[in-house]
Amino acid sequence: MRSGSSDGPDAGVPVTIPRTPAREAAEDELSKPMYHENDPSLLRRLLDWVWERIGDLLDAAAGAAPGGWVGLMVVALLVVLLLVGLRLRMGALRRAPGPTGRGGLFDDRPRSADEHRAEAERYASAARWSEALQERMRALVRSLEERALLDPRPGRTADEAAAEAARVLPDHTTALYAAALAFDEVTYAERPADQAAYLRLRDLEEAVRHSRPRLTGDRPAPAAPGGGSV
Numbered sequence: 001m002r003s004g005s006s007d008g009p010d011a012g013v014p015v016t017i018p019r020t021p022a023r024e025a026a027e028d029e030l031s032k033p034m035y036h037e038n039d040p041s042l043l044r045r046l047l048d049w050v051w052e053r054i055g056d057l058l059d060a061a062a063g064a065a066p067g068g069w070v071g072l073m074v075v076a077l078l079v080v081l082l083l084v085g086l087r088l089r090m091g092a093l094r095r096a097p098g099p100t101g102r103g104g105l106f107d108d109r110p111r112s113a114d115e116h117r118a119e120a121e122r123y124a125s126a127a128r129w130s131e132a133l134q135e136r137m138r139a140l141v142r143s144l145e146e147r148a149l150l151d152p153r154p155g156r157t158a159d160e161a162a163a164e165a166a167r168v169l170p171d172h173t174t175a176l177y178a179a180a181l182a183f184d185e186v187t188y189a190e191r192p193a194d195q196a197a198y199l200r201l202r203d204l205e206e207a208v209r210h211s212r213p214r215l216t217g218d219r220p221a222p223a224a225p226g227g228g229s230v
Contacts, residue, residue, distance in 0.1 A: 117135070120135035120136040137201060147213075149165070149169075163177075175207075179201050182197055
């Protein structure tokens with residue numbers, strides 16, 4: 001830097017500034033807003049940093065996977081297919097019974113076994129097998145309540161009804177547990193029933209309706225098929 005005047009003995013002599021004041025002066029100048037109007041925002045810089053880290057991770061994974069990026073894409077596709085297969089195999093997640101009694105067999109309007117039975121037949125005539133199966137299961141349990149073989153109890157589940165009914169109808173234990181499982185799958189897992197499933201439950205309901213109970217006191221309920229809870 002030279003002085004602003006060409007007159008005098010110091011004309012043409014460079015003007016020097018020490019390093020530290022020069023750096024501070026430059027920092028002060030560059031800190032002015034006019035130099036940062038087009039700078040990216042803090043959020044944009046943060047997002048850029050995140051994407052850079054994700055890119056680094058993907059590059060590392062591609063380097064470790066056989067075949068590089070092609071191998072990584074194949075592995076990702078296999079994982080997606082596995083998840084889809086599991087979802088189709090297991091069906092929708094079963095909803096836990098809530099405090100409003102959604103896990104119970106019956107709704108808020110009490111109906112007789114004959115009413116549930118007639119409703120089941122109406123659904124069956126329309127090939128609505130899931131609803132028909134549900135109503136036939138309700139008819140079975142309501143029939144046992146009407147015969148005083150089960151105590152009427154709000155909120156009773158299909159599994160509980162099967163276990164209690166098996167105490168007095170041990171010859172139908174396996175079929176009762178299977179019926180409860182079919183009801184649960186239709187109601188909570190949203191797996192549609194077919195005609196064969198409905199006819200099995202209809203035959204069971206008719207057999208139970210004409211069965212003679214075994215009243216031997218408070219004998220323990222037979223174990224569920226498979227040794228586990230339903």
